[in-house]
Amino acid sequence: RTATTHYFGAGPALLPTEVIKKAAEDLVEYQGCGLGLGEISHRSAPAVAVVNTTKSNIKQLLHVPDTHEIFFLQSGGTGEFSAVVYNLLASFAKKAGKKGKADYLVTGTWSQKAAEEAKRLGVDVNIVVNGKKASANGKYDFIPEPETWGPFGTADDTAYVYYCDNETVNGVEFSYVPIVPEGVELVADMSSNILSREVDVSKFGLIFAGVQKNIGIAGVAVVIIKKSLLDKPTDEELTALKIPLAPIVFDFPTVVKNNSLYNTLPIFNLHVVSLTTELLLKNGGLKAQELISNRKAEKLYAALDAAPSGVFNLLVEKKSRSRMNIVFTIIGEGKEQVFLNDAKAKGMTGLSGHRSVGGIRISNYNAVSEESVDLLIDWIKKFSS
Numbered sequence: 001r002t003a004t005t006h007y008f009g010a011g012p013a014l015l016p017t018e019v020i021k022k023a024a025e026d027l028v029e030y031q032g033c034g035l036g037l038g039e040i041s042h043r044s045a046p047a048v049a050v051v052n053t054t055k056s057n058i059k060q061l062l063h064v065p066d067t068h069e070i071f072f073l074q075s076g077g078t079g080e081f082s083a084v085v086y087n088l089l090a091s092f093a094k095k096a097g098k099k100g101k102a103d104y105l106v107t108g109t110w111s112q113k114a115a116e117e118a119k120r121l122g123v124d125v126n127i128v129v130n131g132k133k134a135s136a137n138g139k140y141d142f143i144p145e146p147e148t149w150g151p152f153g154t155a156d157d158t159a160y161v162y163y164c165d166n167e168t169v170n171g172v173e174f175s176y177v178p179i180v181p182e183g184v185e186l187v188a189d190m191s192s193n194i195l196s197r198e199v200d201v202s203k204f205g206l207i208f209a210g211v212q213k214n215i216g217i218a219g220v221a222v223v224i225i226k227k228s229l230l231d232k233p234t235d236e237e238l239t240a241l242k243i244p245l246a247p248i249v250f251d252f253p254t255v256v257k258n259n260s261l262y263n264t265l266p267i268f269n270l271h272v273v274s275l276t277t278e279l280l281l282k283n284g285g286l287k288a289q290e291l292i293s294n295r296k297a298e299k300l301y302a303a304l305d306a307a308p309s310g311v312f313n314l315l316v317e318k319k320s321r322s323r324m325n326i327v328f329t330i331i332g333e334g335k336e337q338v339f340l341n342d343a344k345a346k347g348m349t350g351l352s353g354h355r356s357v358g359g360i361r362i363s364n365y366n367a368v369s370e371e372s373v374d375l376l377i378d379w380i381k382k383f384s385s
């Protein structure tokens with residue numbers, strides 16, 4: 001890693017150099033305790049302090065109201081596809097005395113996978129919208145207008161509505177919080193845009209994010225849940241209702257009761273999140289970060305849009321464009337390889353599209369500097385002129 005590292009990978013992704021340097025020191029020895037942070041007990045006072053500090057930083061950054069709880073798991077994003085099912089079916093059963101259904105907004109690869117997992121676990125899944133089916137191109141290249149969604153379930157039969165706020169592979173992002181039927185909980189996967197903008201947490205039953213894009217290294221997922229959803233029936237009651245019991249490491253009430261330390265949490269990995277969130281707070285919080293993220297994304301799209309026609313093919317409809325993952329193809333045999341090779345020669349890497357879709361993907365996470373973005377814009381302009 002040098003001052004000329006310009007990395008645009010989609011995740012695991014770049015983190016602020018000062019965070020990584022401090023974390024590296026703390027891995028060797030933490031706060032003079034003679035041991036590194038990966039070596040101390042997860043129940044020791046310094047480890048518990050890491051959990052509490054990270055919670056407090058996230059609470060401040062997102063203005064998480066007292067109605068909501070923050071906790072951490074080792075599951076990554078995919079583990080949460082399953083954990084959401086067990087836990088929200090249990091919360092719904094507590095309220096309604098029966099097994100609930102679930103509504104999914106499918107707008108890309110990750111929400112599709114989440115819906116498939118819910119089905120696999122025996123949920124009656126209702127696909128409220130499918131971006132690929134609605135697209136003229138048969139691709140996840142836009143978020144259909146809310147008027148076309150539905151029909152939704154109701155508070156009497158549906159536990160939650162699920163969506164992915166930013167689809168990392170397809171490059172579509174919601175610019176608003178979906179409106180869902182009164183009394184049905186809203187669940188969001190924010191793995192690839194968490195802490196890149198302000199969010200009104202009070203609108204959500206649950207938000208989760210694998211941390212390895214904007215805020216940390218792989219190994220931890222952050223969950224923010226409405227406290228009332230931690231109320232669940234007994235295991236016997238759930239079994240009688242044919243609702244599968246959550247594996248204990250995924251049982252949210254158990255994890256919360258133990259301050260995220262029911263089993264061994266990777267404290268070092270969480271510490272990286274603590275350092276990143278501390279830096280965000282120091283730099284003016286999410287209001288400031290949102291301005292930077294938007295500015296970087298806007299100028300990248302402006303450079304791509306300004307290219308003569310026939311050079312780039314921007315795949316996503318303007319209204320649904322992701323600020324975090326900017327996807328496009330380059331027209332002409334072998335041109336993408338030229339673009340990538342020359343970018344690499346200039347120090348810019350991590351620009352290949354996801355293996356399932358190909359093309360180019362520029363990931364514009366929080367740690368990608370304005371300087372890196374400007375360098376890439378210069379290259380985009382040169383390449384297209």
Ligand code: PMP
Binds near residue numbers: 166
């Ligand atoms: N959701 C989103 C939006 C993602 O981008 C990813 C990972 N790229 C996942 C879920 C899955 O995360 P993990 O690999 O940590 O299971």
